[in-house]
Amino acid sequence: MKVAFTSDNIAGASESVVQAMVEASKGDAMPYGNDEGTAKVTQMLSDFFECDVDVFLVSTGTAANVLSLSAMTPPWGGIFCHEESHILNDESSAPEFFTGGARLIGIEGADAKIDPLLLKKAIEKKVGDIHSCQAASVSLSQVTEVGSVYSLEEIKAITEIAKEAQLPVHMDGARFANALVALGCTPAEMTWKAGVDVVSFGATKNGTMASEAIVVFNKDLSKELAFRRKRAGQLHSKMRLLSSQMIAYLSNDLWRDNAEHANAMMALLQDGLKTVPGVKIHTPAQANMVFCTLPKGMADYLLSQGYAFYTGRWGDDVIRLVTSFRTPKEGVEDFIASAKRFTE
Ligand SMILES: Cc1ncc(COP(=O)(O)O)c(C=O)c1O
Incomplete structure (x- = not known):
């Protein structure tokens, strides 16, 4: 995965x-x-x-x-x-x-x-x-x-x-x-x-x-x-x-290092999402969680590529993304690249 x-x-x-x-x-x-x-x-x-x-x-x-x-x-x-x-x-x-x-x-x-x-x-x-x-x-x-x-x-x-x-x-x-x-x-x-x-x-x-x-x-x-x-x-x-x-x-x-990592990964993710056409960020993330609306079909595409996130609970095409103390930087970058590929 x-x-x-x-x-x-x-x-x-x-x-x-x-x-x-x-x-x-x-x-x-x-x-x-x-x-x-x-x-x-x-x-x-x-x-x-x-x-x-x-x-x-x-x-x-x-x-x-x-x-x-x-x-x-x-x-x-x-x-x-x-x-x-x-x-x-x-x-x-x-x-x-x-x-x-x-x-x-x-x-x-x-x-x-x-x-x-x-x-x-x-x-x-x-x-x-x-x-x-x-x-x-x-x-x-x-x-x-x-x-x-x-x-x-x-x-x-x-x-x-x-x-x-x-x-x-x-x-x-x-x-x-x-x-x-x-x-x-x-x-x-x-x-x-x-x-x-x-x-x-x-x-x-x-x-x-x-x-x-x-x-x-x-x-x-x-x-x-x-x-x-x-x-x-x-x-x-x-x-x-x-x-x-x-x-x-x-x-x-440890508490600080872990939280700083999770927040930094969310900042990277959020910055990346802003560059993906059609993605609408809801409340700007200040910590390690963000909700956004994706263009039609993008959520299913990303899930089919093996990424995981919750969807469906908040209405059509709205997803929640959460980073943790273990989220890898390359994983965030790959996710953004995949989202962009979908729009090409
Ligand atoms: C805001 C908030 N409060 C409390 C909890 C604690 O829940 P749990 O009983 O699953 O540890 C959570 C977990 O998702 C949460 O997001």
Whole structure:
């Protein structure tokens, strides 16, 4: 098969992550996170975020998201998110299940970013009305589901509205590192300094095998999260294996190198696509994902040539392309050359 742009989770894990798991699997260690490695992860993430954080490792991004939301939202509450968000469209009914029935409320906004004014309006609707679902929390995705990245000002515009209404803010950071290198800011600036209470710190798409961290800045939520993680079956007995992945991910700038590569490959791909007649790029890619409309027949031609990407979910001739820490440069160049051949 030629290069695949299906998703960033089709790539396996970085070698140092696998190696770290092999090392961590030797000998005995206390279970359920009472091992030295797990304590080290908390220390490393506290250093990373320049803040004394609580950390709950889980094995999927969905678990990180829905557990975070469940700790900040009562069953009668509403969670405001973008209408394109993963929690609303791609996590089955897990948010409803884990919150005990809270309602996800999709807000519109260009480039899959929540429009602050629409958010404000929605939050102010029916406050205190016993018959109505009550505003309870806000969740934003960084990177967004269409490959755009909120600027720090855009994050603050959302969190300020949330804070005015005393609502906690969650960030779905499944592609946290890609967003961070795109903005060139610090992890602290993109999160707690911008008013975020909890982040789902994704790592699996960017090099780990199955290790995601719920990073808590607002520690009022921590006690509840601890009990909820166990109840959800996410308190892994061999936590040290998840921790070893996260330690490797945070060591020697692996997170940064991997994200920079994925973003650079997307920039190359996007620049190439601009030179292919008839290709229309939707939201310009800022990180490692882009949607575009292809001329009739091009998607089928490229698939027949052995390239892989998702198609069909977003309407005729619209495809999604995602690069990863493993995407080869030659693969990107070949893909563009093939697309051009189709138009000749
Ligand atoms: C924006 C976003 N959030 C969260 C996730 C986490 O999903 P998973 O449970 O598959 O790890 C994904 C994965 O596709 C995603 O794209």
